[in-house]
Amino acid sequence: MEMLLPAIISGLLMGMLFALVALGLAIIFGVMNIVNFAHGEFLMAGMYTAFLTATFLSVEPLLTLPVAAMVGLFLGIASYYLLVRHLLKGPMIAQLLGTFGLMIFLRYLAMFIFGPDYKTLEHGLLIGKSIKWGPVVLSYSRLGTAVVSVIAFGIIYWLINHTRLGKALQATALDVEAAGYMGIDTEKMRGLAWGLGGATVGIAGALLTNFYYVFPTIGLLFCMIAFATVALGGFGSIKGAFIAGLIMGLIIDLGGTYVGPQHKFALIYLTYFLVVVFRPQGLFGW
Amino acid sequence: MGTLKDAFSFGDLPASERIGFVLFIIFCLIFPWFWGGFAQTVMIKFLLFCLYGLGWNLIGGYGGQVALGQAKNVGMSAYTVALLMVWWDIPFWVSTPLGVIVATVESFILGYFLFRLRGHYFAIATIAVSLVWQQLFINWDLIGGARGVELPLKKTPNFLYMLFDSPIYYHYFAFLLVMGAIFYMNWFRKSKLGYQLRAITSSEDVAESLGINIHWVKVKAYCITGVFAGMGGAFYTVNYNYIDPFSVMHLELSIMIALMTMIGGAGSMWGPIIGAMILIPLDCYLGAWLGGSGIIGVDFMIYSMMVMVIAAYEPKGIWGIIEKARRRR
Numbered sequence: 001m002e003m004l005l006p007a008i009i010s011g012l013l014m015g016m017l018f019a020l021v022a023l024g025l026a027i028i029f030g031v032m033n034i035v036n037f038a039h040g041e042f043l044m045a046g047m048y049t050a051f052l053t054a055t056f057l058s059v060e061p062l063l064t065l066p067v068a069a070m071v072g073l074f075l076g077i078a079s080y081y082l083l084v085r086h087l088l089k090g091p092m093i094a095q096l097l098g099t100f101g102l103m104i105f106l107r108y109l110a111m112f113i114f115g116p117d118y119k120t121l122e123h124g125l126l127i128g129k130s131i132k133w134g135p136v137v138l139s140y141s142r143l144g145t146a147v148v149s150v151i152a153f154g155i156i157y158w159l160i161n162h163t164r165l166g167k168a169l170q171a172t173a174l175d176v177e178a179a180g181y182m183g184i185d186t187e188k189m190r191g192l193a194w195g196l197g198g199a200t201v202g203i204a205g206a207l208l209t210n211f212y213y214v215f216p217t218i219g220l221l222f223c224m225i226a227f228a229t230v231a232l233g234g235f236g237s238i239k240g241a242f243i244a245g246l247i248m249g250l251i252i253d254l255g256g257t258y259v260g261p262q263h264k265f266a267l268i269y270l271t272y273f274l275v276v277v278f279r280p281q282g283l284f285g286w
Numbered sequence: 287m288g289t290l291k292d293a294f295s296f297g298d299l300p301a302s303e304r305i306g307f308v309l310f311i312i313f314c315l316i317f318p319w320f321w322g323g324f325a326q327t328v329m330i331k332f333l334l335f336c337l338y339g340l341g342w343n344l345i346g347g348y349g350g351q352v353a354l355g356q357a358k359n360v361g362m363s364a365y366t367v368a369l370l371m372v373w374w375d376i377p378f379w380v381s382t383p384l385g386v387i388v389a390t391v392e393s394f395i396l397g398y399f400l401f402r403l404r405g406h407y408f409a410i411a412t413i414a415v416s417l418v419w420q421q422l423f424i425n426w427d428l429i430g431g432a433r434g435v436e437l438p439l440k441k442t443p444n445f446l447y448m449l450f451d452s453p454i455y456y457h458y459f460a461f462l463l464v465m466g467a468i469f470y471m472n473w474f475r476k477s478k479l480g481y482q483l484r485a486i487t488s489s490e491d492v493a494e495s496l497g498i499n500i501h502w503v504k505v506k507a508y509c510i511t512g513v514f515a516g517m518g519g520a521f522y523t524v525n526y527n528y529i530d531p532f533s534v535m536h537l538e539l540s541i542m543i544a545l546m547t548m549i550g551g552a553g554s555m556w557g558p559i560i561g562a563m564i565l566i567p568l569d570c571y572l573g574a575w576l577g578g579s580g581i582i583g584v585d586f587m588i589y590s591m592m593v594m595v596i597a598a599y600e601p602k603g604i605w606g607i608i609e610k611a612r613r614r615r
Binding site: 035083086087091092093094095096097098101102103105107108109111112216220224266269273277280 | 346351352399403405407409411414415421425537541544545552583584586587589591593597598
């Protein structure tokens with residue numbers, strides 16, 4: 001019992017970040033039925049952006065969030081117009097291997113530019129501080145990350161459900177042709193979905209830099225977590241992504257505590273199998 | 287008899303392809319007389335990847351399923367052969383069938399469950415399984431963990447253990463394996479299973495409505511892919527005398543095999559060979575050239591760029607471009 005409460009709290013906090021990572025994947029999949037294998041690499045790009053900006057301009061890491069969001073936005077839109085638009089004409093296997101190629105490209109580009117070393121931020125408003133509250137030790141960076149994640153998530157949720165732009169995005173997701181007849185520029189909406197996806201995951205990356213190492217091959221791990229999260233929440237469901245993110249955080253932290261830290265990612269994959277085999281539509285999918 | 291005739295008859299292919307095939311055979315046969323040293327190493331790696339690619343082409347090309355888990359079958363067979371040789375001194379010719387069986391059974395069990403999934407669900411699941419196996423093999427001390435397994439030294443040449451001191455033997459052994467694979471594929475593309483698999487690729491729903499048991503056909507194809515990977519793994523062990531989880535079990539190997547086949551032309555007879563012909567020399571010579579300078583990742587950047595261009599403009603790969611040019615003429 002001694003370890004249960006800290007594990008639950010840390011799991012929920014981490015889960016909020018997972019939800020933000022998965023959000024972009026869910027938006028992209030919801031709007032155009034394509035899986036972005038490069039999603040984890042977008043996160044890596046966000047992390048490097050935050051790391052480099054904070055190190056070389058010696059600014060507070062939290063102030064790098066907008067920069068990382070811009071880089072993510074640009075990366076998402078560029079991938080759509082330069083690559084994904086052309087992939088959509090081809091068969092399923094070409095779509096899969098196309099974004100897969102993008103993933104490998106970004107990953108080894110980072111390896112080429114930054115080398116394989118692990119890097120970490122040392123100074124910042126949140127870094128290295130914590131509060132103690134009974135048996136629970138909360139580090140500021142985890143807490144701050146969770147708060148910002150939820151705020152970012154809320155903004156995107158509001159944007160999609162309560163603005164004209166979001167309505168157009170949803171219409172494109174439901175039926176591209178019908179949305180086109182209603183005068184919606186569906187091509188632009190798809191580009192926007194990729195841009196939003198990139199921006200949210202860029203922010204998530206910048207937040208993650210506060211308490212995690214930065215290295216070129218980090219993407220695959222978070223990409224797999226995001227896939228599992230989105231599968232659990234239902235591909236394309238934003239509400240599902242949030243709740244599934246929290247569940248994933250709990251699984252990782254409780255599993256790490258009670259089963260053993262070396263197995264915690266195997267648990268994520270196990271969850272993924274169980275979900276896709278027994279409930280392929282996920283918790284909130286249709 | 288019909289089966290044998292199908293395997294060895296290339297009559298339905300255009301003359302240019304048959305000439306190309308004969309030239310390929312002649313080139314492989316005379317290669318060791320003209321080149322040695324590093325070029326010979328590259329050549330053996332090329333033949334090995336031809337074998338991997340021809341196997342992956344079954345499920346990935348003809349079957350249209352993005353299965354990114356070839357490496358675990360290669361690794362299981364390689365580990366079976368290596369460990370049996372290290373622990374109980376069991377000859378290559380006994381342990382190889384066992385290794386292939388291990389790889390095939392794993393493919394069967396995995397395929398049986400995973401082929402309930404389609405498209406991207408399946409692709410992600412194969413990556414997840416590969417990562418789990420990779421992690422397991424790296425941390426499993428009994429089989430050497432991250433240090434890997436080294437084969438015991440024997441008096442060479444030793445045909446029973448397939449340990450030779452000259453790469454020429456390995457060259458011809460690999461060549462025989464690749465020829466076997468090519469003849470098998472030649473039979474396969476004309477077989478019932480081959481037609482069923484291609485029907486599934488073009489439309490699963492139509493194939494199902496024609497009475498094809500799509501789940502069973504995919505599992506069968508996946509098992510055959512496992513056999514190819516198993517043979518490759520067994521060959522890898524005796525050729526390099528040393529295996530570790532990073533060389534035979536790693537996701538990067540699976541990725542490389544899939545990208546290579548995709549670039550050459552997935553779902554065509556010669557695609558995997560063309561892919562290997564381009565990527566393997568590129569990989570080896572680029573690696574040798576850049577290796578000293580500490581620059582890493584350039585090779586994968588080049589492949590991935592090629593794959594992105596091919597996926598966007600010509601999903602049938604280089605072979606698709608060749609066929610288009612031929613039709614236009």
